Amino acid sequence: MTPRFDLIGLVVTDMAASLAFYRRLGLDIPAEADTQPHVEAALPGGLRIAWDTTETIRSFDPAWTPPRGHGVSLAFACDGPGDVDASYAALVGAGHEGYLKPFDAFWGQRYAVVLDPDGHAVDLFAPLPAD
Numbered sequence: 001m002t003p004r005f006d007l008i009g010l011v012v013t014d015m016a017a018s019l020a021f022y023r024r025l026g027l028d029i030p031a032e033a034d035t036q037p038h039v040e041a042a043l044p045g046g047l048r049i050a051w052d053t054t055e056t057i058r059s060f061d062p063a064w065t066p067p068r069g070h071g072v073s074l075a076f077a078c079d080g081p082g083d084v085d086a087s088y089a090a091l092v093g094a095g096h097e098g099y100l101k102p103f104d105a106f107w108g109q110r111y112a113v114v115l116d117p118d119g120h121a122v123d124l125f126a127p128l129p130a131d
Helices: 015-024 031-035 054-060 081-093
Strands: 007-012 038-042 048-053 073-077 097-104 109-115 121-127
Touching: 007 015, 007 054, 015 031, 015 038, 015 048, 015 081, 048 054, 081 097, 081 109, 081 121
Parallel strands: 007 048, 073 121
Antiparallel strands: 038 048, 097 109, 109 121
């Protein structure tokens, strides 16, 4: 059997803060999940996303240390260029760190990056209108 890609896992220091961020991006996560050490949510297309607290990870990997930098990012498609700007503004307005302000990228997208509460890069993008 060939393994299949099924889940994206994030390690978080504050479960409630992280889940609140991803709820703002439209993920359906029940409020009672805020106090759990491990949370999973289904994504469109069958993929899942999961959050584990640092304590959960260290319970089976005591040597675990947080990664440095932005080696991986999560990318959220927006309906249009204006939605990239609005989503970025809403997240930054809610106190999250903007990393790259919305811009028109040379590859044909409106693009921005916000950091979630644990510093994971979250890309927001939408196709630019054809000229």
